[in-house]
Amino acid sequence: MTDQTAFVDIRHAQKSYGALEVLKDISLTVEQGQIVAIIGPSGSGKSTLLRAINDLDALTGGEIWLDGVQVNKSLPHRQYEKHINEMRQQIGMVFQHFNLFPHLTVRENVTMAPTLLKGLSKDAAEQLAREQLDHVGMLDRIDYYPSQLSGGQKQRVAIARALAMKPKLMLFDEATSALDPELVDEVNQVMKKLAEDQMTMIIVTHEMDFAAAVCDRVLFMDQGVVVEEGPPEVVFRNPTQQRTKEFLRKHLAGAK
Amino acid sequence: MDTELMLKVYPFFLEAAWVTIQLSVLTAVLGLICGALGTAARLSRLAVMRFVGAAYVSVFRGTPALIQLFILYFGGPQIGIQLDAFEAGVIGLGINAGAYMTETMRGAIISIDKGQREAARTLGLSRWQAMYKVILPQAARLMVRPLGVNLNMLIKSTALVAAIAVVELTYTAQRYIGSTYKPFEMFLLAGILYMIIITVVGKGVSWLDRKVQIT
Amino acid sequence: MGLDFSIVPKYMDIILLGCAWTLGITVAAALLSFVGGIVFAVIALYAPWIIRQPFRLVEWVFMGTPLLLQLFLIYFGLVQIGIDLPAFVAGIIGLGLHFAVYNSELIQTAILAVDKGQMEAARTLGLSRGQALRKVVIPQAVRDVIPPIGNNMIALLKDSALVSVIGVSELTLSAQRIIGKTYRPFEFYVLAAAFYYVINLGMEWVQRRIERRISLSR
Numbered sequence: 215m216t217d218q219t220a221f222v223d224i225r226h227a228q229k230s231y232g233a234l235e236v237l238k239d240i241s242l243t244v245e246q247g248q249i250v251a252i253i254g255p256s257g258s259g260k261s262t263l264l265r266a267i268n269d270l271d272a273l274t275g276g277e278i279w280l281d282g283v284q285v286n287k288s289l290p291h292r293q294y295e296k297h298i299n300e301m302r303q304q305i306g307m308v309f310q311h312f313n314l315f316p317h318l319t320v321r322e323n324v325t326m327a328p329t330l331l332k333g334l335s336k337d338a339a340e341q342l343a344r345e346q347l348d349h350v351g352m353l354d355r356i357d358y359y360p361s362q363l364s365g366g367q368k369q370r371v372a373i374a375r376a377l378a379m380k381p382k383l384m385l386f387d388e389a390t391s392a393l394d395p396e397l398v399d400e401v402n403q404v405m406k407k408l409a410e411d412q413m414t415m416i417i418v419t420h421e422m423d424f425a426a427a428v429c430d431r432v433l434f435m436d437q438g439v440v441v442e443e444g445p446p447e448v449v450f451r452n453p454t455q456q457r458t459k460e461f462l463r464k465h466l467a468g469a470k
Numbered sequence: 471m472d473t474e475l476m477l478k479v480y481p482f483f484l485e486a487a488w489v490t491i492q493l494s495v496l497t498a499v500l501g502l503i504c505g506a507l508g509t510a511a512r513l514s515r516l517a518v519m520r521f522v523g524a525a526y527v528s529v530f531r532g533t534p535a536l537i538q539l540f541i542l543y544f545g546g547p548q549i550g551i552q553l554d555a556f557e558a559g560v561i562g563l564g565i566n567a568g569a570y571m572t573e574t575m576r577g578a579i580i581s582i583d584k585g586q587r588e589a590a591r592t593l594g595l596s597r598w599q600a601m602y603k604v605i606l607p608q609a610a611r612l613m614v615r616p617l618g619v620n621l622n623m624l625i626k627s628t629a630l631v632a633a634i635a636v637v638e639l640t641y642t643a644q645r646y647i648g649s650t651y652k653p654f655e656m657f658l659l660a661g662i663l664y665m666i667i668i669t670v671v672g673k674g675v676s677w678l679d680r681k682v683q684i685t
Numbered sequence: 686m687g688l689d690f691s692i693v694p695k696y697m698d699i700i701l702l703g704c705a706w707t708l709g710i711t712v713a714a715a716l717l718s719f720v721g722g723i724v725f726a727v728i729a730l731y732a733p734w735i736i737r738q739p740f741r742l743v744e745w746v747f748m749g750t751p752l753l754l755q756l757f758l759i760y761f762g763l764v765q766i767g768i769d770l771p772a773f774v775a776g777i778i779g780l781g782l783h784f785a786v787y788n789s790e791l792i793q794t795a796i797l798a799v800d801k802g803q804m805e806a807a808r809t810l811g812l813s814r815g816q817a818l819r820k821v822v823i824p825q826a827v828r829d830v831i832p833p834i835g836n837n838m839i840a841l842l843k844d845s846a847l848v849s850v851i852g853v854s855e856l857t858l859s860a861q862r863i864i865g866k867t868y869r870p871f872e873f874y875v876l877a878a879a880f881y882y883v884i885n886l887g888m889e890w891v892q893r894r895i896e897r898r899i900s901l902s903r
Contacts, residue, residue: 532843532881533881540870548869630753640753652765653758653761657755661749
């Protein structure tokens with residue numbers, strides 16, 4: 215493929231488990247520096263779509279492109295493993311349940327991948343860890359183990375860990391859903407800061423207010439298709455589709 | 471109780487206990503190696519390796535260790551394997567223990583939350599890197615205690631080599647029961663030595679288990 | 686001297702008879718270990734201190750020493766105190782008591798895990814402690830331990846091979862006797878192993894069915 219692609223270009227993504235179609239021909243482009251929120255009821259396929267972008271859940275059809283390179287290239291197993299590991303280094307991901315490595319300190323969580331995969335020296339890694347942890351306000355906990363941190367702190371460390379790989383794109387899979395309400399804001403603040411830094415982000419979220427405040431574009435997904443997409447002020451204030459209206463009515467009412 | 475007799479024969483039991491210890495150590499080392507290989511096979515990407523691993527576990531856990539020992543020691547020469555009794559004991563019991571340890575190790579590895587593997591892969595780590603940097607360090611901590619149970623069973627299973635005339639504790643006890651007709655005294659001598667070995671190993675395992683836990 | 690399985694059929698009747706003995710010994714020892722396990726558990730938990738403590742010591746010794754050594758003690762020990770039992774009876778007693786100790790451990794844990802309220806409820810109805818144990822607590826505990834006891838029984842099958850050493854003509858000793866005549870150890874030990882394996886698979890199948898039934902009854 216030589217034609218010009220968008221920074222993130224998802225073409226006709228399709229995924230099925232046997233007879234069950236989870237994603238039905240989804241196409242989506244994201245420009246560099248853009249922030250896209252994906253909302254929708256559980257089981258709508260939004261997490262699956264996000265996890266397909268770095269091939270945690272492989273698509274059964276369609277293509278994913280990042281910065282002119284196809285992520286889910288068809289290659290023999292060994293070559294594909296090498297390729298996908300390189301691609302994943304460029305795609306940061308933050309999970310609902312943090313998935314920090316409990317046997318490593320905060321410092322080691324952040325430095326492990328850069329030292330292992332980019333051959334960073336001990337000093338360079340230390341500096342990198344301090345930089346990234348400072349960015350998320352966790353520098354003072356650098357010697358702690360994950361079990362000694364609150365949920366919000368864990369998630370901030372997880373974000374620092376992903377950022378330490380200097381990714382081109384960040385994926386957030388319901389990053390605040392597992393947090394106690396009072397801890398949500400500290401994580402949102404960090405994500406806002408990333409937005410100010412022009413990080414390209416795709417965010418699966420339940421938080422409509424946050425999506426409205428930060429995102430350039432909102433996608434509403436249901437039953438494996440994109441029902442509606444547009445700027446947040448349009449999708450949230452004047453949705454055109456019945457399903458979107460119903461979803462928003464429930465969720466905005468539930469949130470208040 | 472004939473303490474005089476016990477005092478007379480205990481040096482032979484001490485010597486025999488040393489053989490039991492050697493057997494246990496070598497069998498444990500071989501068992502761990504077989505367990506690691508079995509685990510690798512059972513978790514392999516290749517279906518044929520998974521089958522080999524599963525068959526190994528099923529066959530060696532599904533038949534008596536004593537028969538396995540007999541096949542190796544008495545049947546071995548027929549297929550060109552000549553081993554002395556001690557070697558056959560270590561190899562036979564080691565392969566047998568490996569099947570049980572495979573289940574222990576695999577159990578610990580698959581109990582690690584799959585989010586750990588996903589997080590590692592997301593950072594760009596390869597399958598193998600994710601395994602040895604993220605999964606194994608956590609699984610190893612979970613393995614200590616159940617492997618300790620395997621080890622306890624293994625030490626007791628070394629008694630089986632008495633049946634192929636390796637002069638370890640049980641064989642020595644059997645021989646002295648036969649010559650002295652004092653089964654209780656001989657049981658006591660051998661039993662105390664087994665209890666010492668097992669208790670020391672058990673304490674060592676508990677110590678290691680405490681030591682490796684994540685703070 | 687190579688392998689030759691063609692002589693196997695000639696000795697099949699001896700092997701099958703050995704299988705029957707192995708099954709019989711396993712079932713008898715399993716029953717003994719089950720009943721013994723309950724009795725031992727009750728003693729270890731509820732007997733007066735003077736009985737309980739020495740009893741726990743004996744349990745501890747039986748868990749820390751090899752079965753083979755215990756079989757020698759029981760077989761020759763009974764002879765020494767003037768009880769001359771057939772080897773197979775000594776074998777059943779040895780296997781049964783050995784596994785009773787392991788079952789007792791499981792049952793003790795299960796009894797302690799049965800909700801304290803159950804005992805209190807039974808006592809409130811006017812049952813004595815013994816009645817409450819028999820009618821309320823133990824039945825529940827036994828149901829909880831059936832799956833792990835099943836594992837012990839499968840282990841018992843394999844350990845039943847050890848009674849060949851004290852001269853019980855079960856499967857292993859039958860194979861050994863044939864080998865004494867034919868000098869074909871590989872063939873006949875592998876054959877014996879195959880029979881153990883099949884019985885083992887059968888027991889695992891039964892265990893799975895029982896487990897399923899128990900999980901349905903909850």
